[in-house]
Amino acid sequence: METTLSGAVEPGLTVIGLGPGDPELITLKGLRAIQAAEVVFVPRSRDGAQSMALRIAAPWLDPARQRVVELALLMVRDAAQVRPVWREAAATVAAHLDAGQRGVYLLLGDPLLYGTVTYLWRELAALAPHLQLRIIPGVTSFAAAAAAGALPLALADERLVVLPASHEDDLERLRRLLTEFETVVLLKAGPALPRIVAALEQTGLLDQALYAEYVGMPEELIARDLRGLDLHNRPYLSLVIVRRGDRL
């Protein structure tokens, strides 16, 4: 089957949400921007392994024609260090994009939901105000996990809350969210999994949870029974969906 994509892709930098991991969960719009690009920017992984974004986008890239540039985006907790890191990344992007060229910056999931685009965008706007910036949204990891597990995220008048579990040190606050909202999505769950399971046990919600890691990738693991899961050494980018409402 062949799909002909049409429409011009403008010069500048397009930030693309690749989706959760399955290369085919990219949008057509994102694919078209990737294939039109001369330069492909990806965040360099923390441990020196292949960039996850690069791995997901690999089927759509042409190494003979496109230049791949990895941006060193150290995770800095110290707010004072954030701007210099991103200013350097913005300078790298600007230096690689000549006038009229098209670049893409590839991110997992959706760029504006915990994506690093915000900082880069701000520095680029200051450093290279002539550069056109665009964002193409993507499928989130929790939408893909819900689809894989056939778990509704929200129905009718229900409310959904999304938060990064790695920052949730306050067990009491987590318990309160779990009782107030029909669905709670805990991202970056890996390191926090023992605490999450403790909060689920205390609220009687352990059987209402779904755990997911590497959604749509060969290593995918979806678990409905968190009791049988080794809670330690799970990947950072894993997630837990807790749902008090109806299931399929």
Add this chain to the structure above:
Amino acid sequence: METTLSGAVEPGLTVIGLGPGDPELITLKGLRAIQAAEVVFVPRSRDGAQSMALRIAAPWLDPARQRVVELALLMVRDAAQVRPVWREAAATVAAHLDAGQRGVYLLLGDPLLYGTVTYLWRELAALAPHLQLRIIPGVTSFAAAAAAGALPLALADERLVVLPASHEDDLERLRRLLTEFETVVLLKAGPALPRIVAALEQTGLLDQALYAEYVGMPEELIARDLRGLDLHNRPYLSLVIVRRGDRL
């Protein structure tokens, strides 16, 4: 530019999130399932106008080869009426899908986030247990609105809450959400817009909001200034994102 999509699409029913409105915001996986389908099911619109899902998917359909079946899914508030409506829809789906055939059910946004798939799924599982069911996730309307407005949805340790505004009659509860969460996404905002703006004025957040309707469609409207907006007769499927945190 041509993209060759590969991989077999299995028989059964595949529920596909089309994304918010731009036909190119469908995923490759969704497109592949649509193009492999003999039968295309869509919800019939309430007012007899062309189904919105059908309009979005139109560029990807082949009327000469594919049969389009509209499902009459009256919105029923009375819980007792919900099951018969969906049982009939499930019977229609089962009657149109012979053994070995591939059908797709097309929905806006993501199927499991306020999508009607849950009810259909339950009735199909009872009525036609042999039928294979699959869900392909989609880009949500609020991710696309955030991308169009360059508005971060969440950063670092922030928390995001999503709810349908049409059900939010309790102004005090809405005000509490607006002060407790960094980002609040109010879906189905159209009819509730006067109440939403009142709550935003009372919490001093009116300048922190983004209003969006028909995202990615020719009628798209994105407004950062809700003061200048006619609050009445906006479409039902519009949304407001309120963000107290950093902006781009």
